[in-house]
Amino acid sequence: MQEHSDSELLSLFRNPDQKNYAFNMMVRRYQERLYWHIRKMVIVHDDADDLLQNTFMKAWKGLENFRGDSLLFTWFYRIATNEALSFLQAKKKRYLLPVVDVEKELVSSLEGDSYFDGDDLQLRLQKAILTLPPKQRLVFNMRYYDEMKYEDISQILDTSVGALKASYHHAAKKIENIIKND
Amino acid sequence: MNQKENTESFAGRVEKKNPFTVPGNYFDSFPEKLSKRIHAGKPEKISTVERVWQVLRPQIALAAAITGFALIGYFGLRTFVETGQEWLSDEEITGYMEYYQDDFADYYLLSLLEENDFYFEEDTDIESWYYEDDPDLYIEYLYQDEIPIDLLYTDF
Numbered sequence: 001m002q003e004h005s006d007s008e009l010l011s012l013f014r015n016p017d018q019k020n021y022a023f024n025m026m027v028r029r030y031q032e033r034l035y036w037h038i039r040k041m042v043i044v045h046d047d048a049d050d051l052l053q054n055t056f057m058k059a060w061k062g063l064e065n066f067r068g069d070s071l072l073f074t075w076f077y078r079i080a081t082n083e084a085l086s087f088l089q090a091k092k093k094r095y096l097l098p099v100v101d102v103e104k105e106l107v108s109s110l111e112g113d114s115y116f117d118g119d120d121l122q123l124r125l126q127k128a129i130l131t132l133p134p135k136q137r138l139v140f141n142m143r144y145y146d147e148m149k150y151e152d153i154s155q156i157l158d159t160s161v162g163a164l165k166a167s168y169h170h171a172a173k174k175i176e177n178i179i180k181n182d
Numbered sequence: 183m184n185q186k187e188n189t190e191s192f193a194g195r196v197e198k199k200n201p202f203t204v205p206g207n208y209f210d211s212f213p214e215k216l217s218k219r220i221h222a223g224k225p226e227k228i229s230t231v232e233r234v235w236q237v238l239r240p241q242i243a244l245a246a247a248i249t250g251f252a253l254i255g256y257f258g259l260r261t262f263v264e265t266g267q268e269w270l271s272d273e274e275i276t277g278y279m280e281y282y283q284d285d286f287a288d289y290y291l292l293s294l295l296e297e298n299d300f301y302f303e304e305d306t307d308i309e310s311w312y313y314e315d316d317p318d319l320y321i322e323y324l325y326q327d328e329i330p331i332d333l334l335y336t337d338f
Contacts, residue, residue: 020217024213027212027216031209032209035204035209036200036202045202045204049208053215053219060220115202115204115205116203117203119201121197122201123201125196126201144198145198145200
């Protein structure tokens with residue numbers, strides 16, 4: 001299969017005859033990274049699957065107006081991030097629960113998740129990550145697991161690099177303390 | 183700030199790998215599943231009136247049900263309470279009263295007088311008792327040619 005750059009795929013997408021093909025290529029290129037990004041936030045596979053579909057549905061509708069001010073993958077990540085945060089916010093409102101209870105529910109989902117094959121230490125690490133506020137959790141996951149550059153995270157979350165570094169530092173410290181005292 | 187310094191203490195103990203998994207062939211089948219969803223027929227657009235009706239319909243049904251139950255309750259209770267009673271209209275009540283009033287005047291009054299040994303004088307025209315309510319008799323009386331005016335005054 002011929003590899004196209006993002007800009008080539010965007011050009012193909014604007015051609016009605018190539019639109020489906022181009023979008024399919026984009027989906028195949030980014031689906032895994034976006035899925036794991038969402039999954040680490042919402043924990044449950046079915047929720048992550050729904051949100052990934054919503055992400056690409058919104059991308060399909062909005063791609064016509066994508067001006068190319070940012071990289072395509074940054075744009076996809078931003079949509080996925082908004083979907084995940086909106087989902088968690090809606091969950092909190094739906095059950096009239098304070099944030100801490102949503103996190104408890106996520107921990108409970110994690111413990112009963114049949115699609116989790118980590119060992120006990122990894123489970124403890126995930127539980128520690130779930131104690132972080134959602135945005136701090138995003139920063140930690142993107143930096144620690146996805147090994148993204150601060151500059152890219154800054155574009156996705158629309159936050160300064162300095163603030164991201166401080167946020168990651170606090171998150172790592174908190175997790176370290178939780179694991180040490182666990 | 184060196185990020186490795188922040189995480190190396192627990193990263194050294196916890197293997198840095200993604201602990202989550204997905205169902206088999208999930209990523210292989212996802213593009214096709216997404217494509218079907220994208221190209222699935224868009225839901226039919228509903229007009230504003232239909233949308234408003236859809237919102238109001240359950241509320242109207244509820245209001246109608248409550249009204250229906252209230253009416254059934256009211257008439258049921260009323261029927262239960264009124265069982266064995268006859269309700270008369272105002273006209274019927276007036277008719278009865280007039281009928282028995284006349285009956286009393288004619289029959290009971292005469293009986294009462296007789297019971298109390300009250301007798302009319304022989305030249306008393308008893309029938310004139312009955313003339314009182316008949317205007318024609320008055321008119322006929324007045325048409326008589328020879329009515330002394332002093333007698334007329336006396337009569338009235």
